[in-house]
Amino acid sequence: MPDIFINYRTGDGENVAAYLDEKLSERFGSSTVYRATRSIELGQRFDADLIKNVRRCRILLAIIGPGWLNAMNRRGERALDATDDWVRKEIIEALEYGLVVVPVLDGAKLPRLQRQDLPEELADLADLQSAQLGSKDHAGDIARLGDFIARKLPHLTDAHAKEPLTEKPFQPGNGIGATQGNSGTIVNGTHTGSGSIYGGHHFSGPGTNYIENGQDTQINQAFGAPRNTEKEQ
Incomplete structure (x- = not known):
């Protein structure tokens, strides 16, 4: 059962979503990460599968790319304002179900979201602390996000966890x-x-x-016993 849901918009964040899926799957196992393109099986109803797995997960990572805010749908309206937009629906579902929602900003210079720029139903997204990808330390960005997930979901098996130190058994020697x-x-x-x-x-x-060897027969030898100081007669 997945614990991490990757929310992204096709044409804006799918490459980052695929990369995150790869790295988080390496660390926590592929069954813990849900990404629609990989996770929905052929012939399944995608709408029911998406909603079901949002509710199952503990953390939703919302990939925010440069075109995320103002992306347009086929009807020529801003996608985020459309009630049938799946990026919008998944985030609202996650907020209502109390998931940890993390905006993941794709780009070192991408500004934080502002409430006034978002639909009312998504306004709280602007108040959530975001993760940043795309800095010079790209591997470090991924590692820090993974460390956060490991702290929030300690039940996951973490491939990067350090093994606890154990004392070496006593080895008798001469000396x-x-x-x-x-x-x-x-x-x-x-x-x-x-x-x-x-x-x-x-x-x-x-x-x-x-x-x-603890036998009854014994050899007695007084090593270093006190000498008799009296002269022999």
Whole structure:
């Protein structure tokens, strides 16, 4: 089911719409992006499909090109003023259904929309923060728009998301390592202090008793035990 609806006018913004579709599909998956030319299957009623998918989506990207505001229809009237204009109908539907609507300005020098230039039903479009495409950092423009979508729709699988850092598992080595308590110091696998160490070999005492693999049979050797300072008789 799509989450991102790309709204555009043929003859003004279809190239940008196709490019956005490509890049957002790469990042979030093609099934998350709806663009009429690609998404409507052959033989389907386009009118019902358009309205149904506007209502399903969470974000509508309205591509605003240089000719968007004053584009004329076949009857010689401004397209945005005609109630049967699909660009107009999709945006109104999105606003009424509470979608996040983002005007995407196609051109670095394209000015923001003004309320007085729009039909009353679309006037709120002028108050919405817009995204800009066409700057010198074109890849950055697309990335910032994608980052916004990723924040608004965190359930989407983001191909650009950084993998969380994970701690590397402990790797025992030779070297010198200290253990806590009074277990002493281990130098190249040799225990040099007091306390006990458990593992394949069990060491205990002050330097000290040696038990092979925890067996009952044991070899005792007092490594570094205190010497008898009395003279032998």
